Amino acid sequence: MASAGSEERPHQRPFLIGVSGGTASGKSTVCEKIMELLGQNEVDRRQRKVVILSQDCFYKVLTPEQKAKALKGQYNFDHPDAFDNDLLLTTLKAVVAGLAVDVPTYDFITHSRLPETTVVYPADVLLFEGILVFYSQEIRDLFQLKLFVDTDSDVRLSRRVLRDMKRGRDLEHILTQYTSFVKPAFEEFCLPTKKYADVIIPRGVDNMVAINLIVQHIQDILSGDLGRWQRSAANGHGRTPKRTLPEKGDAGSSTVLAPGKRALMESSSRPH
Numbered sequence: 001m002a003s004a005g006s007e008e009r010p011h012q013r014p015f016l017i018g019v020s021g022g023t024a025s026g027k028s029t030v031c032e033k034i035m036e037l038l039g040q041n042e043v044d045r046r047q048r049k050v051v052i053l054s055q056d057c058f059y060k061v062l063t064p065e066q067k068a069k070a071l072k073g074q075y076n077f078d079h080p081d082a083f084d085n086d087l088l089l090t091t092l093k094a095v096v097a098g099l100a101v102d103v104p105t106y107d108f109i110t111h112s113r114l115p116e117t118t119v120v121y122p123a124d125v126l127l128f129e130g131i132l133v134f135y136s137q138e139i140r141d142l143f144q145l146k147l148f149v150d151t152d153s154d155v156r157l158s159r160r161v162l163r164d165m166k167r168g169r170d171l172e173h174i175l176t177q178y179t180s181f182v183k184p185a186f187e188e189f190c191l192p193t194k195k196y197a198d199v200i201i202p203r204g205v206d207n208m209v210a211i212n213l214i215v216q217h218i219q220d221i222l223s224g225d226l227g228r229w230q231r232s233a234a235n236g237h238g239r240t241p242k243r244t245l246p247e248k249g250d251a252g253s254s255t256v257l258a259p260g261k262r263a264l265m266e267s268s269s270r271p272h
Helices: 027-038 064-071 086-094 153-166 171-196 206-234
Strands: 015-021 052-056 099-108 113-119 125-129 145-150 199-202
Touching: 015 027, 015 086, 015 171, 027 052, 027 125, 027 145, 027 206, 086 099, 086 113, 125 206, 145 171, 153 171, 199 206
Parallel strands: 015 125, 015 145, 052 125, 145 199
Antiparallel strands: 099 113
């Protein structure tokens, strides 16, 4: 939702980057590393040229019955219907219009949307991360660049266990929820959206070759090439062949990611 009194920015629309991947794949860590390398995490929130927004903020307000199930680990938070997609779409469209937006705050311990909101101020680049950010075509089409963080399933499970235990949940609860909801939903809803990605990042933030390439392109956008990127994406996206970019230690192909071209940074030996 747009903040009260916010005004549309005079310059061109922000560049929206979608960042998807399975649970605990490292989506938010990748976004934070990008912010760090760009020096944007040290800039005042009102002055940042790059901002991060999470799909997790847009979980629906649960009914008492749904909340009771959630507290028992019996509610599917990985299903597309778990998100308030109308509010999410409205918020992203406001961002595209150059407006400041009020973003909900979600409490993962109580499974509740808090009354407090966070203001996300207009920026040149928005990193929007979440497990299902490419699931809805209407939302997916807002992104000029789509990244998929591809991390081994065992690594993701171990990370999720550690994360959820810090939130006060017991191991049996976590594993039951994972096998009942998280893994099946990943295979049905998240993994199929990998095909929409322009860039696939194996190993997440450990893949600094990929991270540095993305940072370079964001720097190009910030330095004034935003219009060129948008024109190239509009004219050529989806009609040019994928390009293979090497991981660290690989040799051979170029590491230049041309505007409007699809690129692949994928390890052929990392099945889910």
